[in-house]
Amino acid sequence: MENDIIISNKQLLEDKIKEFQKGGVEKMQVVSDFDKTLTRFKINDEKVNSVIAILRDENYLTPDYSERAKALFSTYHPFEIDFTLEWEFRKSKMLEWWSAHYMVLKECGLTKDDLESIVKSNRIQFRDGYQLIFEFLKKYNIPCTIITSNGLGGDIIKIVFRKNLIDDSKINILSNHIIWDESGKFLDIQKPIIHVLNKDEVIIEDEKIKKQIEDKENVILIGDGEGDLSMTSHIKYTNIIRIGYLNEKQEELLDTFKSIFDIVVINDGSLEIINKLFKVIKDGGELSVEEE
Numbered sequence: 001m002e003n004d005i006i007i008s009n010k011q012l013l014e015d016k017i018k019e020f021q022k023g024g025v026e027k028m029q030v031v032s033d034f035d036k037t038l039t040r041f042k043i044n045d046e047k048v049n050s051v052i053a054i055l056r057d058e059n060y061l062t063p064d065y066s067e068r069a070k071a072l073f074s075t076y077h078p079f080e081i082d083f084t085l086e087w088e089f090r091k092s093k094m095l096e097w098w099s100a101h102y103m104v105l106k107e108c109g110l111t112k113d114d115l116e117s118i119v120k121s122n123r124i125q126f127r128d129g130y131q132l133i134f135e136f137l138k139k140y141n142i143p144c145t146i147i148t149s150n151g152l153g154g155d156i157i158k159i160v161f162r163k164n165l166i167d168d169s170k171i172n173i174l175s176n177h178i179i180w181d182e183s184g185k186f187l188d189i190q191k192p193i194i195h196v197l198n199k200d201e202v203i204i205e206d207e208k209i210k211k212q213i214e215d216k217e218n219v220i221l222i223g224d225g226e227g228d229l230s231m232t233s234h235i236k237y238t239n240i241i242r243i244g245y246l247n248e249k250q251e252e253l254l255d256t257f258k259s260i261f262d263i264v265v266i267n268d269g270s271l272e273i274i275n276k277l278f279k280v281i282k283d284g285g286e287l288s289v290e291e292e
Helices: 010-023 051-057 065-080 087-107 112-120 130-139 153-163 207-213 226-232 250-260 272-283
Strands: 005-007 028-032 144-147 171-174 178-180 186-189 218-223 239-245 263-265
Touching: 010 218, 010 239, 010 272, 028 226, 051 065, 051 112, 065 087, 087 186, 112 153, 130 272, 144 226, 153 171, 218 226, 218 272, 226 239, 226 250, 239 250, 239 272, 250 263, 263 272
Parallel strands: 028 144, 028 218, 144 171, 218 239, 239 263
Antiparallel strands: 005 263, 178 186
16 A cells, blocks of 8 residues: 555644644544545556546447536546636636536436446445544544535445445535426526636535534545635634645656645555554654655
């Protein structure tokens, strides 16, 4: 595992861990992305970019859907991963992309049954170590909020949890929400649309979630891109440890990731570093990972 882990600043991380240890698990919460963060980026050496990519690549809908969706991807994905462009310009392009894509999903007849079929395809797989993470969160009553731009919304995430026998009763999912008609067919998407670069605009309004996290001053943030850093924009915290999964352009983006994440996981690595971090926060000691 050590070859997949890069510690950006060993002393800074050690100092942060000590602050977490003072508060213990009682003062901790987790905020995480979903696609390519909790889930694997590749399966059998083949990229699985997101649940929407599975829908796009495997012809679940009308014959023209895949072609139309791929055309949108080719047009807009370069803006998503081009760090040289201005942030607001990239955000505007992401909104254009998702707005257009939801129109295509409606025209091509997406249904709830399609979501079930995607999950049954076994193309959405958690990274190794996920069981221990969710068991730990449940055992110690640690709030976990998933903030995701998932193109198929929170419905499919719940199906994935159910398939993997994960108790999601204490997991908060903030995602796009598809409005279905009575027959289970796509009717509309609830606004505003969440995309990969506007998570800073996601405000936790649910009173139940607010109560869960109100005194959890230490945050572990898990993501796979710079946009995920903004998931805590509207969360009050004292200390934060940021863990980033670098899936694409590793050589090109490594320095950028090291500057914004405390821990960087490469090579489509597992979730074991998070389990190690949990254990160290609970039991004390130091995080035993070789620095590269």
